[in-house]
Amino acid sequence: MSDSPDPADIGLRYLAVSYHLRRVVDARMNAGGLSLARTKVLEVLARRGPLAQSSLAEELGQAPRSVTQSVEALEREGLVERTTSSEDRRAKLVSLTPQGSKAVAAGTEAGRKVLHEIFEAMGAEDLARLDKILDVIGTAVATAASDEAVS
Template identity: 50%
Template structure:
């Protein structure tokens, strides 16, 4: 087997494993009432403060339509509040609510908990090696 073929197989194994870890994290976080996707939006708002929807979309690498739908649903659930921009009434500014702050804390705690349970299977040397490998293969 060529090195290039082996690299492709390992890459596919990595993608499969990453998808499984992501699914486990999302499911565990959902038990606490907030998905991984929603937690990411809340994290950006916690970091930036009130932000235009276009800025949120850019920060998250999402299409404007997708962020609009996500924010509308989060607003219905009381996690964020939308208001018109003072300079351009057509532009929507999204703000984290107190409920959103609580949901963010719960989501992050649940995410940390499941990631610790998955990665504690590795010893310290394995964790360090994995961290180094991921740094090398990151695009």
Template identity: 55%
Template sequence: MEQHESTTTGSAPEQVGLTFLTLAYSLREQVDQRTTATAGLSLSRTKVLQVLAGRGALHQAELAASLGQAPRSVTQIVEGLERLGMVARTGDPEDRRRKTVSITDTGRTALRAAEEAGTHVLRQYFGRLEPHQLATLDTLLAHLDIALTGDKTG
């Protein structure tokens, strides 16, 4: 990961938040580059395959809802994965417009490679932290997650 100048000039929430966003973006880019180079899968494609591997075959609309993405975006990802032989789409006998998507063996193999590549990057960077630092970060992220979840529901 490239070095970033710290934008934090104190502990102002907006400055810490900006630093967090900058670093999270850079880390995501590192993972995306590694999964793409290793397995030919972007993070978006990897996430689609993860959902299908975990939940089984889904209608495209269900897949989009599971990912929290627009159906059109997911359709484009699925079409790309289908061209690569990583997913198969079948028509619904009751509604020809409706497609069911399932992961193929090729997709499972690529998914395993992408997950291993992503894990390698995460271990590379988070493994530099001392155990107590990692535990503190985990606690802080859990608090942030609760705050974000509360904002969505409240």
């Protein structure tokens, strides 16, 4: 019997912890008025500028219908606006409003604050070690994803 932990068990534990972390961050951000998912939409628009909804969906890695629903809700709240593309009358361009710019800044700050609260308990040495471990995991995930695409 080996004393070393089973990689699959550690992977499952990682998934469980990351799921709970995401829920805590999302709950804290929701309390501030904007969910993590909606903040991500606004962050893409803040970083990239006005985008076609199809490009926004691609950037977020989401189905176009899901993004349409998010954009419609954000538009109702005055955080984004949709206009018809001058290049393709069928396409809608999505852009941040001034209120959306303020909301994304507040949402991002709320998320950063809760992440800081959680991760500051680790200390600098453990954070550096975690950073390196996440690099290794990220590389392994990319390899697994490319293997999956080839299969």
